Amino acid sequence: MAQAAPSVITDEMRALVGVDGPPLTLEVEKANCRMFARAVGHTDRIFYDEDAARARGYRSIVAPPGFLGTPVFHPGAAAQGPPGAGRGYSVPYRRVLNGGTEYEYLPENGVVCAGDTITAVSRISSFEETEGSLGPMLITTRETTYTNQHGAVVAKMRGTMIQY
Amino acid sequence: MAQQAYFEDVEVGQQLPPIKITPDKQQLVKFAAGSGDFNPLHFDEKFPMLKPMGLTENIVHGRFKYAQVGRAVFAFAGYKGRVKRFGVSYRGMDLLNREITVGGVVTAKREENGEHLVDLDVWTEDAEGKKTTPGTAVVALPKRGS
Numbered sequence: 001m002a003q004a005a006p007s008v009i010t011d012e013m014r015a016l017v018g019v020d021g022p023p024l025t026l027e028v029e030k031a032n033c034r035m036f037a038r039a040v041g042h043t044d045r046i047f048y049d050e051d052a053a054r055a056r057g058y059r060s061i062v063a064p065p066g067f068l069g070t071p072v073f074h075p076g077a078a079a080q081g082p083p084g085a086g087r088g089y090s091v092p093y094r095r096v097l098n099g100g101t102e103y104e105y106l107p108e109n110g111v112v113c114a115g116d117t118i119t120a121v122s123r124i125s126s127f128e129e130t131e132g133s134l135g136p137m138l139i140t141t142r143e144t145t146y147t148n149q150h151g152a153v154v155a156k157m158r159g160t161m162i163q164y
Numbered sequence: 165m166a167q168q169a170y171f172e173d174v175e176v177g178q179q180l181p182p183i184k185i186t187p188d189k190q191q192l193v194k195f196a197a198g199s200g201d202f203n204p205l206h207f208d209e210k211f212p213m214l215k216p217m218g219l220t221e222n223i224v225h226g227r228f229k230y231a232q233v234g235r236a237v238f239a240f241a242g243y244k245g246r247v248k249r250f251g252v253s254y255r256g257m258d259l260l261n262r263e264i265t266v267g268g269v270v271t272a273k274r275e276e277n278g279e280h281l282v283d284l285d286v287w288t289e290d291a292e293g294k295k296t297t298p299g300t301a302v303v304a305l306p307k308r309g310s
Contacts, residue, residue, distance in 0.1 A: 036198035039191065040231045044238075056243060065234025065247065066227065070200055098226045102251020102299070158251070 008138055009127045013089045017124050026069030026118040026146075030061050033114050037064040053113070063112040066103070068120070068146050068155060091138055091163055099139060099160030109152040117149045125158075137164035168242040171273065171280035171305040180236050180268035180284070187224055188261055195228045219259070226254040229264065229288045229297040236266045237286060237301045244306040250286065252299030258290055265289045268301065279304045 030050070037047035045052035046062045053061050063069070112118065122144040129138055139162055146155040187195075192206050204211040206225050214220065230252050237250045258264055268286040275281070281304055288297040 032198070035194070036231075039194035039198035040228070040235055041185065041191075042235060064231070065238050065250070066231040067198070098254055100251065100253035100299075101227065101230050102249065104249040105247055107246045107248075160253070 007129060008091045008093070008136075009129065010089065013091075013127055016089065017126065019123055021122045024120045024122075025072050026120055027072060028063050028067075028069040028112055028114055028116040028118060030114040032070045033061045033063050033067065036067040040064060040066075050114075058111060059113045059115065061114040063114070063116075066101075068112060069116070069118045093138060093163040095134075095164050097162040097164075099162045100158075101160075102158045104156045104158075106152075106154055106156075110148055110150070110154050112146075112148070112154050116154075118154070119147045120144050121147070132164070134164045137162055168244055169240060169305055170308045171282070172308055174270055174273060174282055174305065176270050176272060178270045180240050180286075183232065183236055183266040184263060185232060185266070186261060186263045187228065189222065192222065192225065192228065192260065195225055195231075199225070199227055199231075201225060201227060219257075221259040221261070224258040224260065224264070226297070229254075229258065229266075232264070232266045232288060233268075233286045233297065233299060233301075236268055237284065237303060240268065240284070241303045241305070246304045248281065248302040248304055250299065250301035252286070252288075252297045254297060256290070256294055256296035258288070258296055263291050264296075271300075280307055281305075 034048050042064055046056055046058060047064045048061065050060050122142050124140060125143050126141045127138060129136065139160060142159050142161065144157040144159070145153055146157070148154050189207055196202050196206060205213055206222050209220060209222055214222070233252055234250060237247055241247050266288050268284045270282055271285050272283040281302055284301040284303065286299050286301050287295040289295050
């Protein structure tokens with residue numbers, strides 16, 4: 001691979017690898033579960049109806065796949081993106097693509113349901129540079145751990161961001 | 165929901181029932197509200213970032229396609245199964261008002277720590293048959309009589 005472009009990874013960025021970002025609070029509410037499920041087109045009633053969910057052994061409406069709550073919104077506060085997204089450093093690329101998403105669920109620690117409060121903590125696991133058809137790019141991999149109100153880890157997410 | 169799948173009955177090479185969707189603007193506006201992703205790239209066809217990309221139509225959220233893969237994987241797991249993990253890469257864009265097919269195939273069966281696990285390749289495919297969102301999933305299935 002030709003390293004034509006100079007590296008955009010600074011010492012400041014390297015120092016961030018593996019460091020936990022600030023915790024982000026996510027509320028799992030019935031209305032948000034329904035909205036997400038409706039947008040995706042789910043037909044299973046466990047995502048809409050509390051009685052149907054309870055009849056199947058869940059505490060309340062189940063958070064649909066890919067939904068782990070809504071960040072608490074504070075007017076006037078800095079925009080809340082995905083936890084730790086591109087903050088604390090800057091790179092000379094203007095365009096951003098979502099490269100991929102992977103969730104590992106830990107249902108044995110509890111299935112996420114309405115009423116849960118989730119704390120998400122993210123850390124950057126790596127920076128990589130490559131040269132693609134779009135030119136030089138920076139690939140940032142981030143891992144997020146989701147912990148519920150009882151201190152149990154209910155999911156882990158690995159996300160890839162591409163900047164070019 | 166389809167009948168419960170049991171570990172004994174699942175075969176390597178077995179396909180998931182395909183889900184076909186053609187997301188329109190209303191559906192992506194709903195998804196913006198549901199997911200909290202209000203990037204206008206997904207619902208405003210005059211958004212200035214589209215033009216330099218050569219596009220006159222909005223781009224379907226990667227996360228929307230991910231959630232559709234999740235729908236297929238959770239349907240396969242059924243009431244008694246559990247989804248252990250599912251992940252995708254975003255390899256290509258899909259545009260509004262075009263058909264997307266969500267699919268999957270069983271690649272392996274194994275036992276681990278007393279669980280009966282099924283490995284799957286999963287994807288979304290565009291109208292030309294290109295897999296724009298390929299990925300993998302792991303599902304724990306019940307055994308018959310358990």
